[in-house]
Amino acid sequence: MAKYIGLMSGTSMDGVDAVLCDITHTSCNTLAAHSIPYPTELLSALNVLCSEGPDELNTFSIADRLVAEVFAQVTLELLEKSSLTASDITAIGSHGQTVRHHPNSDVLSAQFSNSSIRGFTCQLGDPNTIAVLTGIDVIADFRRKDIALGGQGAPLVPAFHNTVFASNHSHRALVNIGGIANISLLAPERDNVPPKGFDTGPGNTLMDQWISLHCNKPFDKDGAWAASGNPHNGLLQQLLLDKYFSLPAPKSTGREYFNIDWLSNTLADYFPSSAHLESEETDLNLAPQDVQATLLVLTGETIATEIKRHLPAKNADGDVSEVIVCGGGAFNKSLVKYLEDTLSHYRVSDSFTLGIHPQHVEGAAFAWLAHAYIHDIPGNVPEVTGASKPSVLGAMYKKT
Template sequence: MAKYIGLMSGTSMDGVDAVLCEISPCECTTLAAHSVAYSGELLGALNSLCSEGPDELNSVGIADRLVAETFAQATLGLLEKTSLSPCEITAIGSHGQTVRHHPNRDVLSAYFAASSIRGFTCQIGDPNTIAALTGINVIADFRRKDIALGGQGAPLVPAFHNAVFASEQHYRALVNIGGIANISILYPKCEQLPPQGFDIGPGNTLMDQWINLHLNHAFDNNGAWAKKGHPDQGLLQQLMLDEYFHLPAPKSSGREYFNIDWLSNTLADRFECSAHLLDKETENNLAPEDVQATLLALTGSTIANEIQRHVPIKNNHNQISEVITCGGGALNNTLMSYISEALEGYHVSDSHTLGIHPQQVEGAAFAWLAYAYINDIPGNVPAVTGASKPAVLGALYKSA
């Protein structure tokens, strides 16, 4: 089997994951992984670039190179860890770092009339730099072909999930809980149906941003802070009224939508001004840890709701459907307990069940998308993204 490396940094921006895979037409096996964190300077710039601000073009140009250097560093660390040379790797599949995702033309411009606005997505991390620094051919720019074909450009993982994880008899829901939570609904192979999938809504991003605001922590380790609070049902219901949760698929989202500003708008009637977001406790006794618990409940509830809506508890042969989680959220025991309790009757586990670490699944997906590019296999699923047709995704950037 050929060896590929998948490079991934998601909406949580908690680092770059490099995943080494062996891939054949029927199998994708993860062999090793290595992670590298962004520098504080670069992470701050990336967070700023997710929203409009000054000096954007220069900052994007610089960040494009620095992200690529970080991706290359993760690759070289993985090669050193596995004692492999660049010539033993067929190709790198690089997702890049998303800084903007607006496939629905939901932006304003000082230069263009509304009729001229086009949907777009922007992932940075110059693949030429990655190829030059690693000596390995790079496949990148996976999302824009799908958008050119009228699709959302996301999620792209359902094709990989279906190729590698579909069961012969069971329904399976693969839920990636990164910054944004997305779902792949896999039908039993015997039904010969394409997968469904879409972005559910916030995964870890709101919880990460809220704890960073109050405790200066990058994330809520194992949901410990949320566990100290109590979900506020009124706030939860108000958050779940947002129109995104009620849109039909295909749909995709990101930090451009689900962020502290989005949360603050809902909290406006509970806080007199934005400065009170830092208060230990609000006038109606809604403490910051209660908000964190509510945000965890929002993630868990929206995931459970979509699974119950789209995946039957049992198939026609009385076999129980499986819910398999991956991404950083799968390592949050408090969140996983919430999801398991909400999905009574389903088999709920994480991707260890399928032989792959939860934090390696998305990296493996982009290794597989590189394999798909080289072997002329469509990487999108029109039923998922809304594209007009299946397409081979990505472009080749040669090392020499």
């Protein structure tokens, strides 16, 4: 076995995770993990960079170095915590911090005609800086090869999920609920078929932004605020009309699409577009907690709908299919209860049942992608991303 560290910060930007793993071709054992938050100034800049604005290039370039310094800091603290040195680690797999994700060329530019615009994805966290500060080789820039091959560049975790978490007998869905939610659909190993997967839509991002706006809290602990409200069915149906939810896979999205502006626009459009609703459902004087409750159902419903559409409740032998929840959403008790109730014909649990903390699954995935790079193992799944072929992902940034 060889030791790798995976570095991850998701679209929620609630902290940088470093996950230490022992990895072989068929296993990935998590040994330790450590997390630290972004400094307030940097977090503010990263949030600004998620949408268009002035002084972007300078802000982007400075943040690129500062994010790398935070990634290096969490790595060094994890090594100290684990009584290890840089020489004990084969490589770091760094995801970076996504600030823009537009694989479908769905942007406008004053400098380019529509025919010249290309899809792209943008992650900050200069891997050269990480390598220099930690003294460890870094594998990074995992997404752009897949986009160059015509893919979405996301999600990249299904290859890892399939290698490490596929069951011998039952179907499994790995549901990662970060800022954005994505699912990996895993057939039993004996079927020998590739996994499927895609982003289902918003995970925590809308709920986090709404509670921040109204309660000045970074997230809804246990989903308690949502539980205090009542979901509004009319608003829910309006939100579900968004074209993203009906798009076929492969598909991916981010907080540059699902954000507080998206929600505000939907709320503003609700009245004139909802004449067909019952009169008692056209009153938009909702309490903020009712909107939060509706957003929770939106996340749960879009996940559950795709699972029921793509994952049989049982296999031919009668083995019940499993739904495994990971990411920060695994700790939202109200959201998990909604999934349990809505997916009552499935066995719903969290990734603790697979021996890994829900917050550490994505970090472990990028440790595994570093291992995959070094051993020439394709890290993407064309059936998931839409790329023209499987490919080894990433590039190496040497420590010296």
